[in-house]
Amino acid sequence: MSRWEPDARGRLEKAALELYADRGFDRTTVAEIARRAGLTERTFFRHYADKREVLFHGQSALTDLVVGTLTDAPAGLAPIDAVVGALEAADGFFGERRDGARLRQGVISAHAELRERELIKLAHLAAAMTDALHVRGVPDPTAGLAAEAGIAVFRSAFERWLADDADRDFAQHVRESLQALRAVTAGS
Amino acid sequence: MSRWEPDARGRLEKAALELYADRGFDRTTVAEIARRAGLTERTFFRHYADKREVLFHGQSALTDLVVGTLTDAPAGLAPIDAVVGALEAADGFFGERRDGARLRQGVISAHAELRERELIKLAHLAAAMTDALHVRGVPDPTAGLAAEAGIAVFRSAFERWLADDADRDFAQHVRESLQALRAVTAGS
Numbered sequence: 154m155s156r157w158e159p160d161a162r163g164r165l166e167k168a169a170l171e172l173y174a175d176r177g178f179d180r181t182t183v184a185e186i187a188r189r190a191g192l193t194e195r196t197f198f199r200h201y202a203d204k205r206e207v208l209f210h211g212q213s214a215l216t217d218l219v220v221g222t223l224t225d226a227p228a229g230l231a232p233i234d235a236v237v238g239a240l241e242a243a244d245g246f247f248g249e250r251r252d253g254a255r256l257r258q259g260v261i262s263a264h265a266e267l268r269e270r271e272l273i274k275l276a277h278l279a280a281a282m283t284d285a286l287h288v289r290g291v292p293d294p295t296a297g298l299a300a301e302a303g304i305a306v307f308r309s310a311f312e313r314w315l316a317d318d319a320d321r322d323f324a325q326h327v328r329e330s331l332q333a334l335r336a337v338t339a340g341s
Numbered sequence: 342m343s344r345w346e347p348d349a350r351g352r353l354e355k356a357a358l359e360l361y362a363d364r365g366f367d368r369t370t371v372a373e374i375a376r377r378a379g380l381t382e383r384t385f386f387r388h389y390a391d392k393r394e395v396l397f398h399g400q401s402a403l404t405d406l407v408v409g410t411l412t413d414a415p416a417g418l419a420p421i422d423a424v425v426g427a428l429e430a431a432d433g434f435f436g437e438r439r440d441g442a443r444l445r446q447g448v449i450s451a452h453a454e455l456r457e458r459e460l461i462k463l464a465h466l467a468a469a470m471t472d473a474l475h476v477r478g479v480p481d482p483t484a485g486l487a488a489e490a491g492i493a494v495f496r497s498a499f500e501r502w503l504a505d506d507a508d509r510d511f512a513q514h515v516r517e518s519l520q521a522l523r524a525v526t527a528g529s
Binding site: 231232233234269272273276294295297298299301302304305308309312313330331333334335336337338339340 | 523
């Protein structure tokens, strides 16, 4: 059998998401995912450590993208603007993936263990952004607060982007969520 | 043996924290905790499901206190002020417990699994505050953003309170952290 498998990763991810949504995450096996993708189990394991990683591989790539953008942001930007600018860059990552993202979120929402895994990944993103701000010379507690404010913006923007039938892009939701957070923290 | 065991819960917690700090969480057994507290294993299990719960029982009590205070806050308070006022009420909870809290945090920081458990408990607090704000008539996304801004304030305040040798109280750190968050989100 040839090892040339164009977009094996993408085909496996699509097959996995469809199976998780159809019959549930717990009842889906790696063998079934590989079969539906027209690939072998061995190929699956060349790309993913297990069936849970199919759901979270993208989140690691997203963290790398956001943290890289934050690190390269122009000096002198206010920390919150550097953070939010980096989150806007996720637009290129989400781009055309809204349908897959909706499917994925439905699977995660239905499983406490997967929801917890997602929380932990977001906490890693917050910690990585805090570190990147430290490298930019931002002191504590500003660095941690800017990173956590960024996560609040990200979560709110992501939820609204998923639900948005008007197809506005992710970056626009990020900017609107930042405005909403500013209004909230300004308070009475 | 008498079942009258004054403050068995507190004695077990103190014994557990000391053992976790001395010899590590993984290497401490329930039998050792009970022995050090002068109690039986059976008594331990009347109070805690397992040795991990000793570390997190307080966090559940804290969530109840904060959410109860938020629910009872005067109508008309801005959401962020209601949230932060509820977090200030945790002052009565933390009060004299700084030494125990420091010991506990050292144990948790040393274990990835315990750090993850703590993150999940904080996410539950955020979700519970969001629900309480909904009941107060606060719509989305304001409710979620106010709750998550509150968690950012709580984390920052708690860290500073733990490190504070000047013995300023937790509520004061909460107010200062809110000011810091406001400065951060206001940005450039």
